Amino acid sequence: MSQPSSSNSSAPFLTTLRASEANTPDRRRWWKEAVVYQVYTRSFCDSDGDGIGDLPGLISRLDYLQSLGVQVIWLAPHYDSPNVDNGYDIRDYRKVDPLQGTMKDFDRLVEGLNARGMKLIVDIVANHTSDQHAWFRQSRASRENPYRDFYIWRDGRDGGPPNNYLSIFGGSAWQKDETTGQYYLHYFAREQPDLNWENPAVRKEMYEMMRFWMDRGVAGFRLDAICFLSKLPDLRDLTLAEMESLEHVYVTGPKVHDYLQDMHREVFAGRDLLTVGEAFGVPFDETPAFVEESRGEMTMVFHFEIVRLGRHDWQVQDWTIKDLKAVLRGEDTSSGPEGWLTSFLENHDNPRSVSWFGDPSPKGHGPSAKALATMLLMRRGTPYIYQGQEIGMTNIRFDGIEDFEDINARGIWDNTVGIGKMSAKEVLSSLSKISRDNARTPMQWDGTSRAGFTTGVPWFRINPNHTDINVAQQEADPGSILNYYRRLIELRATHQALIYGTFEDVDPDHPSVIAFTRTLEDEQFLVLINMCGEKEHYILPHGLKIAEVLIDSTSAQAADVLPELMPWQAGVYRLAPPADI
Known part of the structure; x- marks a missing residue:
């Protein structure tokens, strides 16, 4: 491994830009300080033996989630659904999916969280519904139906679709409906027709639905595909270049900010909510328009440049640690001076981070999972942990298309x-x-045949490595990944600088070590992560000296942190002030 570049040898103490006034402890927000845990209910815990995770199963695990130290649960879609896209095709926004439980179960979940000082946010799928939704059944019945304009219908062209739009899931984004002879638009599966947000009646219905869930105790929303709401004027044809990056085109509709500001005025204003938008396709330089507080849209968004690093659409490409660090820097500044950030490495739509960024082999699994946990939780922004990430769950094997x-x-x-x-x-x-299936294998609670997830036949295959990677085993091991996550979460809550402090990459050119500082007033911490499976001789940039070890994945002491970093070693260290250097 090469040594740090001399071009980055200066990092004077406390000379980085201060956090803006909007992002200091003077402007505290509970959703900036919280750690969020995403539950993909279908795969989390099954209470009735039908092989599908449900709300009672989640309720039975609330003590575990509280012990982890998270403050917010993000619940995947819990609505009535045909489950063509595992719940993201909603048939009834005001009904709980019978496979997941009842409305009484939902209310018990909120009560259980409130009793533990925790909050719940839910997924809102606002861009589309299921084709079995009552609105769409009415809409497709005739061209004159009052619900016709709830969706986007067009006549075909030259014997084919109205234009050359492609679906995110492949194939045409238009589906012909034989009843009326017209085509309807679907950015995703043909069973997920896009709503027409130009129609005020659609917006009114969606706002009333969101208020319905807030009245049941929901503290915020994750807004699925929210930047796709506004369609391009006249639904023009796309150029060949645009068809290569659909997500970047579909977020450029001219009224997206009008719709989000209207949503904020009608639903969010006056309530201290966490509202996080899926900003797939939104470039960093356009992000402030979505998250600056003065604009009244959302509190934060999810960018995907980190989790999609090394991918072109679905095809795998090479990437480097320097590439990763460049994205970390870009994302940190993307929110502008008034906005806030998210930090995540996994969710229900992306593979397991240990398999993508780390080393899932027996030797590298634990160390690399801890290294990634350090990066996730010590960055600036609200951290989101995906179920099973806290024990280092990995990708599963696929032998053929029938396995998906x-x-x-x-x-x-x-x-x-x-x-x-x-x-x-x-x-x-x-x-x-x-594949998204990598993130959707059942939660690994223990080493029994069904991983403690169900007493029945699981809806999807359980990863065979659950006998070695599971909650029960790691609970009993003080040095486990799970207990390292607990320590990191507690550490973040203890130091305001690890929440509100500025972020600075102090060694951007190093090929294998991530080194950044978090600085607030007279406190400065260094986060070091060796992102490779080899020992690394590492010299700190000039002007930095470790004074105290706050946490280290190898249990190193201040005197022996450097110059030798062990494979995947990671830690957080208090820096000495200039007078002590």
Whole structure:
């Protein structure tokens, strides 16, 4: 490994830009200080033996989540759904999916969280519904139906779709409906028709639905595909270049900010809510418009440049630690002086971080999972932990397309292998690494045959490594990944600088070590992460000296942290003031 570049040898104490007034303890917000835990209910815990996770199963695990130290639970869609896209195709926004439980169960969940001093946010899918939703059933009944304009309908062109839009899931974004002879728009699966946000009646219905859940105790929303609400004027054809980056095109509708500001005025204003938008396709330099407090839109957004690093759409590409650090720097400044950030490495739509960024082998699994936990929780922004991430759950093996449940993976297969465009081996190699199914395997509670997830037949395969990677085993091990997460969460809560402090990459050119500071007033901490499986001889940038170890994944003391970093070693260290250097 090479040594740090001399061009980054100066990092004087407390000379970095201060956090803006909007992001200091003077402007505290509970959602800036919270750590959020995402529950993909279907795979979390099954209470009745039908093999599908449910709300009573989640309720039975609330003590565990409280012990982890998280303050907020983000619940995946819990609404009535045909489950074509595992709940993101909603049939009834005001009804709990019978597979997940009842409204009484939902109320018990809120009560259980409140009793533990915790909060609940829920997924809102505002861009589309299920094609089985009552609105769409009415909309497709005739061209004159009062609900016709709830969705986007167009006549075909030259015997085909109205334009050349492609679905995010592959194929045309238009589906012909034989009843009326017109096509409806669907950015995702054909069973997920897009709502027409130009129609005030649609907006009114959606706002009333959101108020309905707030009245039941919800403290905020994760807003799915929210930046896709506004469609391009006249639904023009896309250029070839635009068709290569659909997500970047579909977020450029001219009224997206009008809709979000209207939503804020009608629903969010006057309430201290966490509202986090899925900003897939939104570039960093356009982010402030979505999250600056004075604009009244959302409190924060999810960017995907980090979790999609090394990917072009679904195809795997090479990436480097320097590439990762460049994205970390870009994302840190993306929110502007008034906005706030998120920090995440996993969710229900992306592979397991240990398998993507770390080393899932027996030797590297624990050390690399702790290194990634350090990066996740010590960055600036609200951290989001995905279920199982806290024990280092990994990707699962796929031997053929029949092993996939993911509608997106199957669509990719049909549009490549299915038409003879690519070989099965080539496509399977990438899909195995990036499929959403990797994140949707059942939670690994213990080493029994069904991993403590269910007493029945699980809806999806349990990862065979659950016998070695599970909650029960790690609870009993003080040095486990799980207990390291607990210590990191407690550390973040203890020091305001680790929440509100500025972020500075103090060694951007180093090829394997991530080194950044968190600074607030007279406190400065250094976060060091060796992102490789080899020992690294590392010299701190000039002007920095470790005074105290706050946490270290190898239990190192201040005197022996450097110059030798162990494989995947990570830690947080208090820096000495200039007079002590």
